[in-house]
Amino acid sequence: MKVGFELLAELVNIDSTTGGEAAYLRYLEELFVGLGWQVERQEVAESRWNLWVRRSPCPRITFCTHVDTVPPHIPATLRGDTLHGRGACDTKGVLLAMVEAVLGLPDEVQQQCGFVWVVGEEVDHIGASVAGAAPLWTSEWMVMGEPTQNRLATGQRGILKIAIETTGQAGHSAFEEAGHSAVEPMLDILAALRGPGWPSDPLLGATRFNIGLLHAGVAANVYPPSATAELLFRAVSDPAALLEEVERRVAGRATVRLLASNPPVKLAYWPDLPTDVVPFNTDAPYMSHLCPVTLVGPGDIRTAHSEHEHLRREDYEAGVLLYRSLVTRWLAGDRPRLG
Numbered sequence: 001m002k003v004g005f006e007l008l009a010e011l012v013n014i015d016s017t018t019g020g021e022a023a024y025l026r027y028l029e030e031l032f033v034g035l036g037w038q039v040e041r042q043e044v045a046e047s048r049w050n051l052w053v054r055r056s057p058c059p060r061i062t063f064c065t066h067v068d069t070v071p072p073h074i075p076a077t078l079r080g081d082t083l084h085g086r087g088a089c090d091t092k093g094v095l096l097a098m099v100e101a102v103l104g105l106p107d108e109v110q111q112q113c114g115f116v117w118v119v120g121e122e123v124d125h126i127g128a129s130v131a132g133a134a135p136l137w138t139s140e141w142m143v144m145g146e147p148t149q150n151r152l153a154t155g156q157r158g159i160l161k162i163a164i165e166t167t168g169q170a171g172h173s174a175f176e177e178a179g180h181s182a183v184e185p186m187l188d189i190l191a192a193l194r195g196p197g198w199p200s201d202p203l204l205g206a207t208r209f210n211i212g213l214l215h216a217g218v219a220a221n222v223y224p225p226s227a228t229a230e231l232l233f234r235a236v237s238d239p240a241a242l243l244e245e246v247e248r249r250v251a252g253r254a255t256v257r258l259l260a261s262n263p264p265v266k267l268a269y270w271p272d273l274p275t276d277v278v279p280f281n282t283d284a285p286y287m288s289h290l291c292p293v294t295l296v297g298p299g300d301i302r303t304a305h306s307e308h309e310h311l312r313r314e315d316y317e318a319g320v321l322l323y324r325s326l327v328t329r330w331l332a333g334d335r336p337r338l339g
Contacts, residue, residue, distance in 0.1 A: 003100045005083070005313050009076035011092040012085040018068040021119045025051050025067060028117060035103075040136055044119055050127050051117045052136045059114035059137065061327060063098040065091045065145035065297070066121030066128070066283060070305050081313040089299025093311035094145035094319070097298055101323035109327065114139065121283050124260065128283035135290060141268070141330055142291050143323065144284055147299030150315065150322050151276040152269035154339035155203050156295065158235035159281045160242050161259040163228055164189060164250065170218070170225040179223035183216050185253050186227040192249040199237035203339060204264055204277055207242070209233040234279060236264050268292035268336035270329065294326065294336055 016024035029039050032053045042050040051067075069087040076085035083093070095117065102113045114137065118127030146153075166186045171179020190211060198207035210232050217224035235242055239261035247256050262285040269275050280301060284293050298319030299311045330336070 003096065003103055005096075005316050008083050008088065008093055008096055008311065008316070009078060009085070011096060012074075012076035012083065012087050015073040016067055016069050016087065017071045017073055018120060018123045019048070021067045022047055025049065025117070025119075028053075028067075032115075042130060042134070042136060044127050044130050048119050048127075050119060050131050052114070053116075054114035054137065056111045056114075057137065058139070060112045060140045061330065062114050062116055062137075062139040062142045062291075063102065063145065063323075064116045064118065064131075064142055064283070064287065065095050065098065066119070067091075067095070067117045068119055068122050068127075070122050074307065074309070082310050083313075084308070084310040086309060088309050089147040089297075089311040090301060090304035090309065091145055091147065091297065093299055093316055094147060094297035097316055097319035098143070098145055098323055101320045101327070104320070105324060105327065109331065112331065113327065118283060125262070125283055125286055128286035132286040132290060139291050141336075142287055142293045143326065144282065144287065144293050144295045145297040146278070146280075146282050146295055147301040147304060147311075148276060148278060148296050149300050150296060150298050150318050151274045152336075153267050153278045153295040154269050154275050155266045156264065156278045156280070156282055156284055157204055157208075158239055158262050158264040158285060160209075160233040160235050160239040160246075160261045161230070162233075162243070162246060163230050163257040163259055165255040165257065166227045166253065168223055168225050168227070171223045173221050173223055179225075182224045182227040186214075186216065186229060189250055189254055190229060192251075193231070193246065195249075198245070199242070201236040201264070203266070204236035207233060207236050208279075230259070234281075235261075239263060262286070265293070266339040268294045268338050270326075270334070270336050292336065292338060296322065296326075298322075 074086035120126035168182030216227035
């Protein structure tokens with residue numbers, strides 16, 4: 001089977017929405033078994049697994065990306081030299097560029113490369129969490145794929161996802177003594193959180209957060225008995241310390257519940273190549289303790305998660321050449337700098 005941009009439509013047409021990655025993983029298994037590579041599953045949850053692929057027992061270089069996509073599934077459409085569809089750049093085009101890059105290297109170099117493909121990155125990083133805690137081999141360097149416009153990431157922000165819950169007492173809103181609102185303390189708390197004083201970092205920039213969900217009340221003429229807000233911080237500092245500051249500003253007026261967190265990461269890059277700091281979250285925090293991680297890939301993540309997601313052939317082909325050049329540099333002893 002020829003591996004190249006022409007295969008991308010076939011990959012995109014396989015629905016691999018988070019939780020339903022099995023068909024896509026089976027496709028990859030069959031592809032690499034046919035090529036004579038060793039393929040091993042790592043169970044993650046029922047009917048979900050990571051896939052580890054290699055030719056030698058302990059490859060020195062591991063290519064890694066996730067196989068899940070966000071909903072809804074959007075089939076592939078080729079318009080000129082641009083492939084549209086869910087996963088085109090995030091990350092089926094990235095995965096395919098990695099595969100083509102490695103298969104185009106000399107046999108003795110292929111022997112030093114392996115792949116790990118993980119589930120669940122778009123929701124809870126469950127696949128990377130399992131892979132990072134119990135790797136099936138050790139490597140000296142990892143290339144993680146995300147659509148970065150072929151720019152090497154020098155660092156990425158972490159996340160702190162929390163729920164804030166306030167309580168009131170339901171009652172007829174015409175009578176002050178009939179109850180009290182859970183919304184009013186919530187508004188005060190959100191105002192306090194939107195104030196200044198959050199950490200910043202010379203590389204990663206300022207802490208940012210989004211009030212993504214707000215739920216409250218039962219009717220306009222009833223005091224809301226409860227209110228919930230879900231917030232996502234883009235962390236440039238220790239998420240645990242960030243959570244402590246949240247609780248300080250909440251000052252006992254609400255319950256703060258931790259939903260998810262991972263730390264910011266400094267990444268491995270070559271300063272003579274185009275670089276960037278990525279504001280989005282990836283699986284890197286769950287792998288960076290194993291070995292240095294370089295984060296790079298073709299495509300623009302700003303089109304991902306939208307009906308306009310796409311990957312241009314020229315960006316894909318540039319990604320293939322970039323991956324090959326990074327392997328060549330690394331094996332020649334030209335090591336990346338840690339951001």
